[in-house]
Amino acid sequence: MTRPLLSVCVPAYNRSGELAPLLDSMLQQDFGEWECVISEDASPDRVAIRAVAERYMTRHPGRFRYFENEETLGYDGNFRRLVELARGEFVFIMGNDDLVYPGAFRAVAQAIARHPNIGVILRAFAVFEGHPDNIVQVTRYYGEECSFPKGASALLACYRRLVAMSGIVIHRESAHQAATSRWDGTLFYQHWLAGVVLKDRDAVYLPDLLAMFRRGGVPEFGNAAAERGLYTPGVQPPDTDVRMLRSLLEIAQAVGSLHGTDFRNAFQRDYARYMYPTIAHQAGASRSAFWRFYRDLGRLGFDRFLPFHLWFAAVTLLGTRVIDRTITLYRRTVGHTPNFTRAARPPTTLRRGTRSSPN
Secondary structure, rough: OOOOOOEEEEEEOOOHHHHHHHHHHHHOOOOEEEEEEEEEEOOHHHHHHHHHHHHHHOOOOOOOEEEEEOOOOOHHHHHHHHHHHHHOEEEEEOOOOEEEEHHHHHHHHHHHHHHHHEEEEEEEEEEEOOOOOOEEEEEEOEEEEEEEEEOHHHHHHHHHHHHHOEEEEEEEEHHHHHOOOOOOOOHHHHHHHHHOOOOOEEEEEEEEEEEEEOOOOOOOOOOOOOOOEEEHHHHHHHHHHHHHHHHHHHHHHHHHHHHOOOHHHHHHHHHHOHHHHHHHHHOOOOHHHHHHHHHHHHHOOHHOOOOHHHHHHHHHHHOOOHHHHHHHHHHHHOOOOOOOOOOOOOOOEEEEOOOOOOO
16 A cells, blocks of 8 residues: 555553553454554553564554654654654544454545535544443434534534544644744644644534543553643643633634634633543542632633533532533433534534434
8 A cells, every 4th residue: 555545553562451442343344444553652661562562563564654753752753753654645533552443444434425524523433441442432423423524513523522632633734834842831732633634624513433442541642742740641631721721722723823713712711611521530630629629720720611611610619520410311212422512513514423322
């Protein structure tokens, strides 16, 4: 394959024991026009990662390519490096501890064939605990496949939903042209790429599951020069979540300038309506730390929006267990998450979504 359709890009830092299952999930796909590019980011686990990669390259010549960075580039820098190394028409990003869902590559290829100006694919995904058969959550944003024309509509539909990297599909050449080190250390390089790509290309949402996220992973951020002092490997305290949201807002500001819109405000209003996961992530903090978290997020500008306050009140009064059960019941009944933002609702529905797994 001189130019495969898909380059499956894997940023590798530690977790050598989980790399082989990921590569196996690629080999089990029923679509063959793909390559896998692994970029090891100078982690303590380099020797073991290299051994896994070399074993698969030997068994499957031409299918896997492996590279090592001389120094740790960090999340954003290694993401950019992978886009540079990719030879495919599209990059399909996968975390090195997650899995590709069966049939994902074919579903993406068919979507690309249906949409000649596609720039970003917004995916559905599953979360498993322990064994891949133990799926504990399925997230679908819309009930059916839908397309968002380039510009503000596509950007708002995608931006908040690109935080988790696995299964994100982006037009490679457009992403490569948008390359910059400006956002190194933010952990949100994919948001910048989507912002640039969606200026000229469309977004498509697929209800087909593309990725399976492994529950219980430990964050590795904080080892690169651009991340040092901002993040502590292995933990994610409240001030880290505040810093990450500040970065998302700064990128939104820059992206809005490219599109000629006040996208930062539009994104912030949208995020406030879906603030629950961010709040729930810190619900176990002490009462004083949780209150500071509420105050610090408010100072970012979220206190302008009523849903932000309502979510904090709900977590405080009801607890996350009750809210989680309510959300799960809604997803199982309706088939997708609720859509609170009118501007992010699909202008066109293209086909009834594939039900790859029970909700």
